[in-house]
Structure formats: structure tokens, C-alpha cells
Amino acid sequence: MDLPMDLSTVQAAASRIYVPGGCVKTPVHTSSLISAAAGVSAFFKCEHLQRTGSFKFRGAMSAVSEVALLGPETSAKGVVAQSSGNHGAAVSAAAEAFGLPCTVVVPSTTPAAKQDNVTRYGATLVLCEPTQKARVDAAAREAGRMGGAALVHPYNDDPVIAGQGTIGLELMEQVPGLDAILVPVSGGGMITGIALAAKGLDPGVRVIAVEPEGKRLQEALETGRRVVDEGTGGRMLDTICDAIRTQPLGPRAWELNLEKKLLHPEVLSISDDEVRAAMCLTMSELKQSVEPAGAIALAGLLSPAFRELRAREESGGRPIRKVAVVICGGNADLGVVAGHIQKHQEAAGKGS
Ligand SMILES: Cc1ncc(COP(=O)(O)O)c(C=O)c1O
Secondary structure, eight states, rough: SOOSSSSHHHHHHHHHHTTSOOOOOEEEEEOOOHHHTSSSSEEEEEEGGGGBBBTTHHHHHHHHHHHHOOOOHHHHEEEEOSSHHHHHHHHHHHHHTTTTTTEEEEEESSSSHHHHHHTTTOOOEEOOSSSSSHHHHHHHHEEEEEEOOOOOOOSHHHHHHHHHHHHHHHHHSSTTTTTTTEEOOOOSHHHHHHHHHHHOOTTTTEEEEEEEOOOOOOOHHTTTTTSSTTTTTBBBSSOTTTTTOOOOOOOOHHHHHHHHOOSSSEEEEEEEHHHHHHHHHHTTOOOOOOHHHHHHHOOOOOOOHHHHHHHHOOOOOOOOOEEEEEEEEEOOOOOHHHHHHHHHHHTOOOOO
């Protein structure tokens, strides 16, 4: 757990994930209309086009490839994941790629599209109560039942964080001279990995978290308390972004951030209405269908808070002109996507 984590760890993960049946390098899309609206050059990293429909496949391939390297006796016991869906599908697909048995635990509230995405790659699906504790307990039980299978945590394991960091490696190559990267955050594995890679290559690039309202990450960073309110730390956030409902940053992401000052101190907090508007824009302008969490970084780009942050950075002599926006996933029931789009259209007075 506590081996050095830096650019070289992410590069090592990159050497394992682009294998046949493994990860693809995702494209970067642009839109002159969105760039003009945001007042910056915006670059959209299309992780919803990663295999399994989200960036999670990177971390899963990185972690499962390490299990496979442990030799047939250990790896034959297989892998277990607990997840709101995307990580589960990713570990299922990675296990299939390496020929390992796999069980995935998901909360019973997980959208049907995400449940189907787990089973289509061959994993056994186990439903549990929608609490963090129920997920962890059920995963431990399943690992024991499989004779000691390896648990692949969605965001707290170094190989997973390093795998997610390959987004940062690709971005820095695809968009030279980036000033900032906007990253959706939940347990923080993705943003930590991206920051390790991007800041390892260019310490000046700002890595800015975009969260659903109520997460209070900025307050956590300011006060130095990972869990700002002990009473609510275990509760899931009330947001339409079903993939990013974990309230505190994970312990490993927190520790790495304290040690290396990875995250920008300001966090963009986004409402459900802003996410719905960004989903519509993603569909109408970028011509991409994404899940709610997949649109939150675009909502962050267009938020008043980001405009103010840019003004402060500009007056400090560090302007933000080139911005990458991570579209992290596209796995959603079509009816749910349609419902969000209709709700936004009605609110905007455009009817259905
Ligand atoms: C689509 C999507 N975006 C963002 C995240 C957040 O990732 P992390 O927990 O590494 O912050 C997740 C996590 O499940 C996800 O599925």
C-alpha cells in the first residue's frame, strides 16, 4: 500500500493496460461553441468511450494484471469488486481479459444498465443494501467464499489509482500546454492518479475537483479533516450523479494529496440542475450520450465558480486558457437520460 506513488508508477500501469482485450486510448473532442461559452479552449477527454463505458477499466486492468502476475495458484482464486456499477463492470471485463473468476457486489439501487454491464463480461453479480458498510461486508464474504480472492477496491488501491492516472498521461500528450484539468471526484482515485501523472509531467498544471453539492471537499481541504462531519461521513450524497455519491475522499487519495499537494485548493460544487443542463449540452453539441457524472465536469467548466477561480488565477499571473474536461462515463439507462433531458428542457421553457 505504501510503496512510492508517482509518475513512474502511472507509467508502469500504462505498460500493462494496453494489451489485446484491454484499454484503448480515448479520443479528445472539442466544440467551438462550448469553448466560446466557457471563455477558454476546452478539450473533452472521452472516457465514456473507454471499454466498458467508463475510465474505471483503466484501474481495473492495472489491478487485475497485477493479480495475474502473482502466478496461477493465487490468481485462480479470482477477484472481487464492490461498486456502484462502473468499477464492477470494469473489474468483470478485466478478469475476463486475464481469464480469472470474478464476483461483483453492487447496491440494489444500481441502474439496470450498470448491472447488465457487470454480467455481460461473465462476473457473478451479488446485490446488497445501498450502504457503504453492506458493500464492504458482502465483498469480504464473497472473497472468502472464493477461497481468498483478491479484493479490488474502487479507489483506495495504488494499482487502481495508477491505472486511472493513465488518463493524465494520455491528456498531456494529446493536448500540449494544458493549464488545468477538471475531474469529477468521488473516492478520489481518478483525480489522484491524473494529478500524479499530469503534475509529474508539468508541475504547473492545475487539477481541479468537480463534485456534486454536499460533498464539501473544499471544506475538508481547508480544515485538514478528511471527514468534515463524522455524523454524515458514511452517508451517500443525494445527487443524480449515481456514480459519485461517496462523501469523503478515500484515505489513500487524501494521504497522497496531503503529501504531494496534488489538488487545487478550490473545488467546483455542482447542482443537479447544472448537471442536467450539461447532459443536454453534451448530447446536442458534442453529440455524445453520457451518464450524469459524465457531464458534471462540463457543468464545472461553465459554472460561475470556475469563472471566479480563473479570474483569481489570472490576477495572480497564472492564467487558465487551455482546459481539459474529463467525461468520465456513459453508462446510464436510456430512460434515465431521457428523463433528465426532458426535465431540463421543461425548466428552460423548451417543452419536450
Ligand atoms: C463515471 C464515474 N465517474 C467518476 C467516478 C469517481 O471516481 P473516483 O471514486 O475515483 O473519484 C466514478 C466512480 O465510480 C464513476 O463511475
